[in-house]
Amino acid sequence: MSRFIHAASLAEALAALAPGQGRVLAGGTDLMVALRAARLSGGDLPAELVDVAAVPELQQLELEGPAPLVGAGLSFARLAADPGVRARYPLLAQAAASVGSQQVRHGATIGGNVANASPAADGVTALAALGAVAVIASAQGQRPCPLGELISAPYQTTLRPQEVILGFALDPLPARTGQVFAKVGRRQALSVARLNLAVCLDERLQDPRLALGSCFPTPRRLAQVEALLRAGRPGPGLWQAAGEQAAAHFTNVCGWRESAAYKVPAIRRVTARTLAQAWALLGGGS
Amino acid sequence: MDLCLTVNGQPISLAEVPGEASLLEVLRGRLGLLGTKEGCGVGECGACTVLLDGRALNSCLTAAWQAAGRQVTTIEGLAQGGHLHPLQRAFVETGAVQCGFCTPGMILAAWDLLQRNDHPSDQEIKQALAGNLCRCTGYHDILRAVRRAARWLREGAP
Ligand code: FES
Ligand code: FES
Numbered sequence: 001m002s003r004f005i006h007a008a009s010l011a012e013a014l015a016a017l018a019p020g021q022g023r024v025l026a027g028g029t030d031l032m033v034a035l036r037a038a039r040l041s042g043g044d045l046p047a048e049l050v051d052v053a054a055v056p057e058l059q060q061l062e063l064e065g066p067a068p069l070v071g072a073g074l075s076f077a078r079l080a081a082d083p084g085v086r087a088r089y090p091l092l093a094q095a096a097a098s099v100g101s102q103q104v105r106h107g108a109t110i111g112g113n114v115a116n117a118s119p120a121a122d123g124v125t126a127l128a129a130l131g132a133v134a135v136i137a138s139a140q141g142q143r144p145c146p147l148g149e150l151i152s153a154p155y156q157t158t159l160r161p162q163e164v165i166l167g168f169a170l171d172p173l174p175a176r177t178g179q180v181f182a183k184v185g186r187r188q189a190l191s192v193a194r195l196n197l198a199v200c201l202d203e204r205l206q207d208p209r210l211a212l213g214s215c216f217p218t219p220r221r222l223a224q225v226e227a228l229l230r231a232g233r234p235g236p237g238l239w240q241a242a243g244e245q246a247a248a249h250f251t252n253v254c255g256w257r258e259s260a261a262y263k264v265p266a267i268r269r270v271t272a273r274t275l276a277q278a279w280a281l282l283g284g285g286s
Numbered sequence: 287m288d289l290c291l292t293v294n295g296q297p298i299s300l301a302e303v304p305g306e307a308s309l310l311e312v313l314r315g316r317l318g319l320l321g322t323k324e325g326c327g328v329g330e331c332g333a334c335t336v337l338l339d340g341r342a343l344n345s346c347l348t349a350a351w352q353a354a355g356r357q358v359t360t361i362e363g364l365a366q367g368g369h370l371h372p373l374q375r376a377f378v379e380t381g382a383v384q385c386g387f388c389t390p391g392m393i394l395a396a397w398d399l400l401q402r403n404d405h406p407s408d409q410e411i412k413q414a415l416a417g418n419l420c421r422c423t424g425y426h427d428i429l430r431a432v433r434r435a436a437r438w439l440r441e442g443a444p
Contacts, residue, residue, distance in 0.1 A: 001305065002304065028348055028349050049306065102417055
């Protein structure tokens with residue numbers, strides 16, 4: 001049986017986690033499924049469930065200024081509806097809106113999405129495109145950790161049991177960007193993405209960003225595709241070439257397995273289409 | 287320590303609730319509120335939807351202790367003074383209920399939507415109910431029921 005601890009402050013949460021036997025509970029939407037499976041199979045339960053929903057540090061949302069930060073405890077419902085997020089980081093708002101169902105979005109948090117480290121997590125792909133660096137706290141202090149280092153393999157992170165994610169520092173973006181989050185799944189709600197893509201373009205293609213999820217074991221921006229975009233002339237030809245490049249990167253990293261027959265053409269088309277959409281948002285023709 | 291929460295307006299206190307117990311288990315097993323259904327137990331079907339401080343949540347994905355000190359509303363708490371809520375009446379009158387297993391969750395998810403948006407488009411209704419599965423009705427009459435309830439709530443029920 002797990003003991004449930006309502007942490008009212010960060011200090012309380014860290015003290016409860018310090019012995020290393022507890023689990024952080026944010027929204028609970030992934031953790032409760034894991035606990036249910038453990039109970040059904042007679043597996044071990046954590047000694048403590050440390051509820052961090054009331055910890056103020058995890059609810060921060062700072063979007064203007066040189067160091068934007070999104071609190072780990074913000075729910076997807078909040079991120080999808082927040083006017084600031086929708087204006088500054090629309091791809092994050094779109095990703096948040098595409099997670100699960102209304103009921104899931106009310107509970108599920110962006111920090112929990114990262115800590116669960118599903119390769120299909122919509123929030124993770126969006127954060128990857130935005131250059132997110134997690135801010136992680138323990139009783140020993142705080143440390144920054146880039147998303148790609150925090151998530152080390154599918155469903156695995158380098159987070160220690162004594163630690164909690166406070167939030168994610170995002171790259172500041174130019175005033176005008178075209179941002180699109182795209183997802184291919186099987187059912188409108190609740191579908192685990194077969195493929196998701198976050199794109200952010202600036203007017204001069206100086207800092208194009210493209211992250212692809214559900215395709216690789218860990219979240220990533222596609223540096224070669226971004227380089228191609230920086231060097232090219234915006235237009236259908238470039239978007240096509242970027243799609244080819246993204247698909248090629250996928251086959252290089254993952255090899256040709258069963259799902260590739262579906263994924264390779266999907267990556268090609270969704271990449272080209274999403275880039276065209278993002279560019280169109282900047283007032284460019286497709 | 288006892289778990290104290292308010293369910294359908296009633297303050298409740300429960301002894302010995304394990305940390306890992308879901309709100310769904312407590313509502314059904316400890317409080318006998320059987321209107322909240324368990325379909326899948328893992329967040330896929332929406333049959334266990336309840337309102338926590340007025341927001342629709344899957345009670346199978348919520349620890350009972352997350353509801354401590356908060357207000358839970360289940361389908362049993364929707365009717366007031368012996369009168370069905372307009373959503374409940376609309377579901378009955380449009381034939382949106384067949385076996386009824388999905389109905390409590392559908393109605394509470396729709397309640398949450400109408401709370402935020404009193405004139406939803408069909409697309410908005412479909413989105414709000416996308417986390418609720420129904421294996422009987424084909425959804426058409428559910429959509430009609432929510433549309434009708436929205437109109438009643440705006441204009442007053444006949
Ligand atoms: S029982 Fe909770 S979503 Fe199916
Ligand atoms: S009425 Fe039977 S599941 Fe919806």
